[in-house]
Amino acid sequence: MLIQWCLKGIREQASFSDKEASALVDAGIQSNWLFNNQSMPIVQAIRTVQGLLNETALITQVNNYAAVRTTSPYISLSAGVVLRNTPIGTRVFPAWKSAVDFATARGGSAGYVFRLWTIVAPKPAPELINVSDEIRNLNLFRAAWKYQHQGEITAKFVIPSHQIEYVVKVDTDGKLTGFRTNNSRFVKPESICNLLEEINA
Amino acid sequence: MPRLLGTEEWNKAAINRTVSYLLNCAAEAAALSDTFGSTQIQDDRSTRQEGTALFEVRNARMELVTEALALLLVSDNLNDAIRFLADPGWILNGHAMKDNPEGFGTLSTNIRQFVRISLFVTLAGEGQMRATMEELAFSTERGYLGVQWRREAEREFVSVLPVLYAIAVASRSERETIDFLGSQITAAVRNATHIDLMEEPDFQLLGIYATPPLAQPKEVSRQTVFNWIDGLAALWEMERRYAMRVRQMRQDTYHWNAINPTGDLVDWSLLIAEVAALRSGRSPVPLNIEVLPEMRFCQELASAFAQHAPRK
Numbered sequence: 072m073l074i075q076w077c078l079k080g081i082r083e084q085a086s087f088s089d090k091e092a093s094a095l096v097d098a099g100i101q102s103n104w105l106f107n108n109q110s111m112p113i114v115q116a117i118r119t120v121q122g123l124l125n126e127t128a129l130i131t132q133v134n135n136y137a138a139v140r141t142t143s144p145y146i147s148l149s150a151g152v153v154l155r156n157t158p159i160g161t162r163v164f165p166a167w168k169s170a171v172d173f174a175t176a177r178g179g180s181a182g183y184v185f186r187l188w189t190i191v192a193p194k195p196a197p198e199l200i201n202v203s204d205e206i207r208n209l210n211l212f213r214a215a216w217k218y219q220h221q222g223e224i225t226a227k228f229v230i231p232s233h234q235i236e237y238v239v240k241v242d243t244d245g246k247l248t249g250f251r252t253n254n255s256r257f258v259k260p261e262s263i264c265n266l267l268e269e270i271n272a
Numbered sequence: 273m274p275r276l277l278g279t280e281e282w283n284k285a286a287i288n289r290t291v292s293y294l295l296n297c298a299a300e301a302a303a304l305s306d307t308f309g310s311t312q313i314q315d316d317r318s319t320r321q322e323g324t325a326l327f328e329v330r331n332a333r334m335e336l337v338t339e340a341l342a343l344l345l346v347s348d349n350l351n352d353a354i355r356f357l358a359d360p361g362w363i364l365n366g367h368a369m370k371d372n373p374e375g376f377g378t379l380s381t382n383i384r385q386f387v388r389i390s391l392f393v394t395l396a397g398e399g400q401m402r403a404t405m406e407e408l409a410f411s412t413e414r415g416y417l418g419v420q421w422r423r424e425a426e427r428e429f430v431s432v433l434p435v436l437y438a439i440a441v442a443s444r445s446e447r448e449t450i451d452f453l454g455s456q457i458t459a460a461v462r463n464a465t466h467i468d469l470m471e472e473p474d475f476q477l478l479g480i481y482a483t484p485p486l487a488q489p490k491e492v493s494r495q496t497v498f499n500w501i502d503g504l505a506a507l508w509e510m511e512r513r514y515a516m517r518v519r520q521m522r523q524d525t526y527h528w529n530a531i532n533p534t535g536d537l538v539d540w541s542l543l544i545a546e547v548a549a550l551r552s553g554r555s556p557v558p559l560n561i562e563v564l565p566e567m568r569f570c571q572e573l574a575s576a577f578a579q580h581a582p583r584k
Contacts, residue, residue, distance in 0.1 A: 078308055137526035156431040158474050158541035159391065160384030163331040167308040171297060177532055178293025186308065217520070217534050239307065245297035247307060 072202065073191040074260045077148035077224050078166045080174030083181040083240075092183040092238050093252040100185060100230040104144040120144045120228050121200055129197035129225060133206055133215045145225050148189065149173075152207045152222035162220075169221045171241050178243050187235040188260040189226050200227050233258040274572035276346035277565040278522045282531050287347050290531045294340035295356075298333040299366040305329050327382055330363060334388050337362045341392070342537040346569075350576055358396035360389045360415065375414030386410065386419040387432045387439075391544050394443040397580035401436070401445040403452045408436070410443075427469075430460045434474035435541045441481050442548035454478060473510050474541055479503025480549050507545065514539040515566035539570065546574030 079100060081087065104123065108116060123144045131138060132145040149169035154162040167184070174182025192202040195211050206215045206223040215223070236257050240250035297304070305328060337356065344353035356362055360376050361369030363385065369376055381389070390410040393399045399412035410417045421429060437453040439445075457478060461470050469475065479499030521533040549555070563571070 135526075156427065156469065158431065158435055158472070160387045160432045161428050162335065162384070163328070164335060165305065165308075165328075165332045167304045168297070168332060168335065170308070171304065172532070175293070177530070178289050178296070184308065217524075220535070241304075243293065245293065245300040245304065247300075247303060 073193060073205075074188055074263065075150055075191045075203070075205075075224055076166075076186070076188050076260075077150045077226075078170035079146070079148050079185040079187060079230070080170035080172065081183050081185070082174060082176055082179075083183065087183075089240065089250055092240070092250075095185070096235050096238050096252050096254045097232055097256075099232040100146060100187070100235065102144045102146045102226075102228050103141050105229055107141055117200070117228075121198075124198045124200060124227060126195070126197045129204060129206075130212070130214050132225060133212075133218055133223060144228055146227065146230060147173075148187070148203070148224045148226055148230075149222050150207065150224045152219060154220065164220045164222055166222055169223075171245060174241055175243055175245070178245075181240060181242050181248065183238050183240055185230075185235055185238045187230055189224065189230065189234060190263075191224060203227070232256055234260075273348045273350050273576060274569050275348040276518065276537065276569045278518070278528065279347045281529065282347060284347075286531055287343060287349075291340045291343050294336045294343075295362065298336040298340075298362060301333045301336065301366055302329045305332060327385070330381075330385055333366055334363045334385060338388065338536075338540075343531070345573060346537045350573075354396050354580065357392040358398055360393060360417075363389055363392075369414065375412075376417075378416045378418070380418050380420075383408075383419050383428055383432060386417055387435055388540075389417060390439050390443075391435065391540060394439050395544065395547060395577050395580070397577075400443045401440045401449055403436070403440070403449045405452075410439075427466070430466050431469055433457045433460060434477055435544060437478070437481075438541070438544040438548040442544055442551050444551065473506035473513075474545075476502045476506035477510075477545055480507055480545070480554060481552055507542075507549075510539065510542045510545070511563070511567040511570055514542055514570060515564040518566045538573075542570060543574055543577070546571065547577045550574055550578035 081092070081095075081100075083092075102120075104120060105116065108119075111119070128139070128143070129145060132143045132147065136143075136147070149166045151166035151169075152164050154164070170184045171182070174184050176182070189203040190201070191205050192199065195204060196202050197204060203224050203226040204212070206212050206225050207219055207221070209216055209219060232254065233256055235254050237251060237253045240248040242248050305325075341353050341356055344350075344356070359368050361367060361372075364376055364379065386408060390399065390401060393410070393412055399410055402409045402411070406421065408419045408421070433453060433456055437450065437457060440450045440453055457475065460466055461475060479496075479501065480503035517535055517539075518537070521535050521537075522528050524534055527534050
C-alpha cells in the first residue's frame with residue numbers, strides 16, 4: 072500500500088462556511104452519499120455503501136460526476152500529475168490547482184482546501200471501502216484518461232478526521248484569506264510507515 | 273475574428289471572470305505552492321537549490337497562463353490575448369512586466385518553459401530563436417531566455433523538436449538555427465529509441481515548410497514532393513484530432529457550460545505550425561475544401577496570427 076498526501080477543495084456556501092469547514096476537520100470528510108444519508112444507522116450505512124462500490128460506479132464518479140454528485144459514495148481528491156512528452160514538453164499540474172479550482176468554482180466563490188493523507192491501493196480496488204484508488208494512473212485506470220490532468224485520487228465513504236492535517240480558505244482571486252484550522256487530533260502518516268525500529272531493550 | 277464553435281454559449285462576464293481567476297492564481301502561485309507544497313519538499317527546502325522551487329512555481333504559472341490565453345483565443349479576444357502572449361512576465365513573475373526598463377532580463381530556464389514562452393512571444397510577433405549544439409536561446413527587445421541541451425532530459429527535448437522548429441520558422445530566425453533544428457529532427461526520426469514519438473504527426477510536418485512543389489514542379493525533387501504530401505497529411509491529421517478533442521470536451525456539458533473544459537482549448541503545436549507555414553509564405557491549406565468548423569477555427573486563428581509577423 073502507498074500513503075498519499077492529497078488536497079480536497081470544497082466550495083463555500085450559505086450552508087458551508089468557516090464554522091462548518093472547521094467542524095469537518097473534527098468530523099472527517101464525508102462522501103456525498105453519507106452526507107445525504109446522515110440518519111441511516113451506521114451498520115446499515117456501511118453495508119449499503121459496500122454494495123454501491125464497484126468499478127462502474129468509480130469510473131462514473133470521474134467521467135460523469137454530474138450524474139452522481141449527490142449520491143456517490145466516492146470522494147474525489149487531488150494529488151497532482153505530470154504528463155510526459157507532450158508536443159510542448161512535460162506538463163506539471165500541481166494538486167493545489169485542481170483543489171483551488173474546485174474550492175472556488177474557478178473564481179465564482181470563496182472555498183476551502185483540506186490537506187490530508189489516504190492509503191492508496193497499488194492496484195485497482197474500487198470495491199474496497201478502506202483504501203483509495205489512484206485514478207490519475209492510466210496504467211491502472213485507462214477509462215479515466217479524460218480527466219488525468221486533475222491528478223485524481225478517489226477515496227470512499229469518509230476521510231477520517233485523524234488523517235486531515237488542516238483546512239485553509241482561498242478567496243475568489245486565489246489569495247489565501249488567512250483562515251486556517253489545524254487539526255489537533257491529526258496523526259502523521261509516518262506513524263504507519265513500514266520502516267520499523269529494532270528492539271534493543 | 274475567429275471564435276470556436278460552442279463558446280458562443282459562454283457569456284462575456286463569465287469568461288472575463290475565469291480569465292481573471294486564472295491570472296490571479298498565477299500571481300498567487302508562489303504562496304499557494306508554498307502553503308500546499310508537500311512536507312517532503314518543505315523539510316528538504318534548506319538543502320534544495322533555490323532555483324528548483326522557482327522552476328516549480330513557474331511550471332504551475334505556465335499552465336494557468338496557458339489556460340487563460342486559450343480562453344481568450346477561442347472566445348474572440350485576440351487583442352487581449354496578444355497583450356498577454358507578448359509578456360513573459362506573467363509566467364516568469366506572475367504579473368505583467370509593463371514598462372520595466374530591464375525587461376525580463378537574462379534568464380536560464382528549463383526546456384518546457386523555454387518552449388512555452390518562446391511560442392507565446394513568437395505568436396505575438398516578437399523575438400527570435402538561436403540554436404547551437406550547446407544552447408537554445410530566445411531573445412526579444414526585452415530580454416533573453418536560454419536553456420542548455422541536457423542529455424538526461426533528452427527525451428523531453430526530442431518531443432518538443434517539431435514545435436521548436438515551427439517557432440524558429442514563425443519567428444523568422446536565422447537559417448542556421450532552422451537548419452540545425454531540422455537536422456535534429458532528422459536524427460531523431462532515424463533513432464529507433466524514440467519510435468513512439470516519431471509516430472506522432474508532428475514529426476512529419478517538416479514538408480509543409482518547404483517550397484510548394486506544385487508551384488514550381490520542375491525545380492523540386494521527388495523527395496520534396498513526398499515530404500510536402502506527408503506534411504500536409506500530418507497537418508490534416510493534427511487538425512482532425514483537435515476537432516475531435518474539442519467535440520468530446522463539448523459533449524461534457526457539465527464542465528463545458530461552467531467554462532471548465534476538460535482539456536486544452538487550443539492545440540498550441542498545431543497553431544504554431546500553421547502560423548509558421550503562413551509566415552514563411554506557404555499556405556498549409558492548399559485545397560479549398562470543406563473542413564470541420566473546429567479545423568476552420570484553427571486555420572483562421574493562424575491566419576490572424578500570421579498578420580502579427582515579426583519584423584525581420
